[in-house]
Amino acid sequence: xxxxxxxxxxxxxxxxxxxxxxxxxxxxxxxxxxxxxxxxxxxxxxxxxxxxxxxxxxxxxxxxxxxxxxxxxxxxxxxxxxxxxxxxxxxxxxxxxxxxxxxxxxxxxxxxxxxxxxxxxxxxxxxxxxxxxxxxxxxxxxxxxxxxxxxxxxxxxxxxxxxxxxxxxxxxxxxxxxxxxxxxxxxxxxxxxxxxxxxxxxxxxxxxxxxxxxxxxxxxxxxxxxxxxxxxxxx
Amino acid sequence: xxxxxxxxxxxxxxxxxxxxxxxxxxxxxxxxxxxxxxxxxxxxxxxxxxxxxxxxxxxxxxxxxxxxxxxxxxxxxxxxxxxxxxxxxxxxxxxxxxxxxxxxxxxxxxxxxxxxxxxxxxxxx
Numbered sequence: 591x592x593x594x595x596x597x598x599x600x601x602x603x604x605x606x607x608x609x610x611x612x613x614x615x616x617x618x619x620x621x622x623x624x625x626x627x628x629x630x631x632x633x634x635x636x637x638x639x640x641x642x643x644x645x646x647x648x649x650x651x652x653x654x655x656x657x658x659x660x661x662x663x664x665x666x667x668x669x670x671x672x673x674x675x676x677x678x679x680x681x682x683x684x685x686x687x688x689x690x691x692x693x694x695x696x697x698x699x700x701x702x703x704x705x706x707x708x709x710x711x712x713x714x715x716x717x718x719x720x721x722x723x724x725x726x727x728x729x730x731x732x733x734x735x736x737x738x739x740x741x742x743x744x745x746x747x748x749x750x751x752x753x754x755x756x757x758x759x760x761x762x763x764x765x766x767x768x769x770x771x772x773x774x775x776x777x778x779x780x781x782x783x784x785x786x787x788x789x790x791x792x793x794x795x796x797x798x799x800x801x802x803x804x805x806x807x808x809x810x811x812x813x814x815x816x817x818x819x820x821x822x823x824x825x
Numbered sequence: 826x827x828x829x830x831x832x833x834x835x836x837x838x839x840x841x842x843x844x845x846x847x848x849x850x851x852x853x854x855x856x857x858x859x860x861x862x863x864x865x866x867x868x869x870x871x872x873x874x875x876x877x878x879x880x881x882x883x884x885x886x887x888x889x890x891x892x893x894x895x896x897x898x899x900x901x902x903x904x905x906x907x908x909x910x911x912x913x914x915x916x917x918x919x920x921x922x923x924x925x926x927x928x929x930x931x932x933x934x935x936x937x938x939x940x941x942x943x944x945x946x947x948x949x950x
Contacts, residue, residue: 799873
């Protein structure tokens with residue numbers, strides 16, 4: 591279970607997150623939605639422990655808090671840390687060395703499924719292939735929580751399909767997954783719930799099927815409606 | 826799979842599964858693909874697929890055998906009854922729609938015309 595309590599984050603006097611709380615149970619996949627600059631990436635980085643929240647903010651995974659949380663989650667946002675001359679196989683080797691929970695057999699299957707060339711240098715990979723590699727690395731670890739920050743950015747429709755299929759096929763059964771994205775319509779059938787952020791606040795945390803059943807709206811329609819309502823009726 | 830916006834996704838998946846059974850793609854008494862495989866094929870969460878299957882289990886169209894997976898019912902009458910219901914439902918829907926634009930006595934001719942067009946098209950193909 592991933593639990594976030596009263597999460598505040600301020601950066602150079604600019605308030606980014608103002609008191610976010612939610613609880614995601616095990617074996618649920620949740621979409622993290624909100625307009626650009628709303629704090630989705632900040633929230634991911636806070637959960638991953640890459641940046642520090644304001645005091646009195648709690649983040650917990652299965653009862654674990656603080657620095658130990660890092661071993662409970664998988665988050666690979668960039669390959670900026672790699673050397674330009676590194677090949678895909680080098681990156682895989684780093685992961686194998688760095689993470690005891692790295693599942694090499696799963697990584698092999700993912701590389702095959704995504705048709706990633708192991709011998710290619712990182713610097714020569716297309717945006718789409720880098721995105722696929724990031725996903726493969728993220729879900730090749732056996733952890734409680736997986737964080738995916740816009741896994742479909744700059745990726746064509748076929749690659750998006752492949753990425754979604756790999757998530758469905760290879761993520762462990764009991765995983766807790768948080769996926770931020772702007773592709774609301776495409777992600778809808780893949781996720782159980784949606785968290786919608788606006789102006790650093792949590793507008794709602796709802797089950798997608800519940801939205802359909804009670805509101806008769808798709809996730810995208812509901813998202814748009816909530817945003818308009820929160821703006822006092824203005825688009 | 827494309828989903829309409831106004832119905833829960835699990836019901837749309839249940840309808841799709843039912844369709845596969847009606848068309849004989851999943852045959853009576855045979856095993857259907859596993860939940861995860863269906864999820865990957867349809868790009869739908871495993872929970873949604875499971876909910877859809879539960880729906881068909883409740884309707885006795887699918888039987889879950891412990892440790893073996895999900896099977897289409899062996900009961901052909903059951904499948905035929907659902908098929909018949911479906912035919913009636915689809916025809917009813919057509920009639921509801923066509924009544925907005927046509928008179929009752931025009932309908933037989935319209936249907937005959939549509940069937941002829943359908944036959945012609947299939948002969949070409």
